[in-house]
Amino acid sequence: MLSEYAVDPAAIGADWRTFKDLIDRFGSDKGRLISRLPAKWERKVIQAAREAGVPDVRMTDIVERLRDSKHKVVDFSRAYDHDADWIDNALREHAARPFRAIICDADRAACSEAMGPDDCSDAHALFRTTTSCDVTRTAEEIAEALHTITAVSKEVDIVDPYFDLRPTKGNYLATLVSLLGRLARDPGQSKAIRIHFRDHDTRPSAELLARDGSAQVGGLLPPGYRIELYAWSQRQGGEDFHDRYVLTDLGGIMIGAGLSADGPGESAAFTLLNFEHAQGLRSRFAYGSTVYTRIGSAVRIRDDGSTELF
Structure with a gap:
């Protein structure tokens, strides 16, 4: 009933509206959990938001929402190589133990289970869940x-x-x-x-x-x-x-x-x-x-x- 999703911190953090929309779609009650890839996934989201120039007032909201989302971002014991970029890590882990989907920017999609943030709705087969x-x-x-x-x-x-x-x-x-x-x-x-x-x-x-x-x-x-x-x-x-x-x-x-x-x-x-x-x-x-x-x-x-x- 619960599915694990790999979510690129850059894809969710670079835009406040994207972040707000996506984070609300995860949680055990939604049937979707975000894989903690890497271990400091939240910090990577905050870093991506800052690099994208998200305004301070929105940054505060992102930090607070991440603090309240500990039940949405979960450790599935995934390995992470910090010398490789995020998508390479996600694809390697996906090959060893598949995610339900990999959520990343369209230009980084490299497998059939990849999907963009804008595709994350119940209309998409990879995002549809059973509760x-x-x-x-x-x-x-x-x-x-x-x-x-x-x-x-x-x-x-x-x-x-x-x-x-x-x-x-x-x-x-x-x-x-x-x-x-x-x-x-x-x-x-x-x-x-x-x-x-x-x-x-x-x-x-x-x-x-x-x-x-x-x-x-x-x-x-x-x-x-x-x-x-x-x-x-x-x-x-x-x-x-x-x-x-x-x-x-x-x-x-x-x-x-x-x-x-x-x-x-x-x-x-x-x-x-x-x-x-x-x-x-x-x-x-x-x-x-x-x-x-x-x-x-x-x-x-x-x-x-x-x-x-x-």
């Missing part, structure tokens, strides 16, 4: 739909009131294992995957959850990863705990039927969430939340299989 779709409820299909947003995010909250690692309570484990397998292909990251579920008197204790969870997923966690399991209850007269999400620092996805891999004959609706909405939902499951009540100890499972109650 809602049905996903077949197999572990592989669900994990594939979640891979991009979880791989490039620093923080991941999986919210499903019925999430359960026990095989008799749905096939959530298969989805989690499949997602971890994909994330393991993206080395050099470190993050917590926090899983939030609804408390129930039939659920195992935190001690049993730590023991069984470590045996089930401990050896599958990529280096630097950890899983944290949290139980929550509804407050009387408060919000119902029913909806399912995957929420991150970049945005989120609302998931209709849940994350259990119940088979190829079923599907779940996946819908990208507005960035601010996703952050508001994340706050419901943060420390000190006043929306739901955290129950008992949480469980932390590290990549070496060790566990901790906290």
Whole structure:
């Protein structure tokens, strides 16, 4: 559901109106993310604007918008050779791991996936995105739909009131294992995957959850990863705990039927969430939340299989 775009800093920064129009078309809720190529992409945009003579008042706007666009410009672990120009870097990376498109000035277009800033509209096939779709409820299909947003995010909250690692309570484990397998292909990251579920008197204790969870997923966690399991209850007269999400620092996805891999004959609706909405939902499951009540100890499972109650 999310596509990676290489955007030439010179092409977006040389004109304020072009910058304003393009930056507003990106974000996880739009289905488009700008690849951080190079690592200091924002500085390159500002430099291009200054070299083009953009007025100071517009420069201030560009700087402020870039500061507020951290969820739009994302590190996809791309290599960058500072001795080569931007388009050569983009083409090399595109050959190794294709972008959805390379946005650059028309005279620099050098492949069929290149497009100019003026072409960036939903009418263009390379810019058209899907923000809602049905996903077949197999572990592989669900994990594939979640891979991009979880791989490039620093923080991941999986919210499903019925999430359960026990095989008799749905096939959530298969989805989690499949997602971890994909994330393991993206080395050099470190993050917590926090899983939030609804408390129930039939659920195992935190001690049993730590023991069984470590045996089930401990050896599958990529280096630097950890899983944290949290139980929550509804407050009387408060919000119902029913909806399912995957929420991150970049945005989120609302998931209709849940994350259990119940088979190829079923599907779940996946819908990208507005960035601010996703952050508001994340706050419901943060420390000190006043929306739901955290129950008992949480469980932390590290990549070496060790566990901790906290």
